[in-house]
Amino acid sequence: MIGRLEEETKWLTYAQAASYTGWSVAYLQNLVSAGRIPVYGRPRVRRFRRDMLDVFLTNPDMAMRKFRAEKERA
Numbered sequence: 001m002i003g004r005l006e007e008e009t010k011w012l013t014y015a016q017a018a019s020y021t022g023w024s025v026a027y028l029q030n031l032v033s034a035g036r037i038p039v040y041g042r043p044r045v046r047r048f049r050r051d052m053l054d055v056f057l058t059n060p061d062m063a064m065r066k067f068r069a070e071k072e073r074a
Contacts, residue, residue: 009050010049010050010051011040011047011048011049011050012047012048012049012050012053013047013048014028014029014046014048016048017048017053020050020053021053021057028048032046036060036064037056037060037063037064038052038053038056038063038064038066038067052066052067
C-alpha cells in the first residue's frame with residue numbers, strides 16, 4: 001500500500017509542485033520557461049518529479065546536471 005502511494009505522488013502537477021515547494025504556480029512556470037528547473041512531459045502535460053524537486057531545492061545546479069544527463073541517455 002505504501003509503495004503505491006509513493007508511486008502516485010512521484011509525479012506532481014504544477015499546483016502540487018507549487019504546494020510542495022512553497023512557491024506560486026506562476027513562479028514555477030517562469031522557471032520552466034527559462035529552462036531552470038527539471039520538468040518532464042509535453043507542454044500541456046508537464047509534470048515534476050518529487051525526487052528531482054528535492055535535489056533542486058538543495059542544489060539547483062546538480063539537479064539540472066542530473067536532469068540533462070537523464071535526457072541525453074533517453
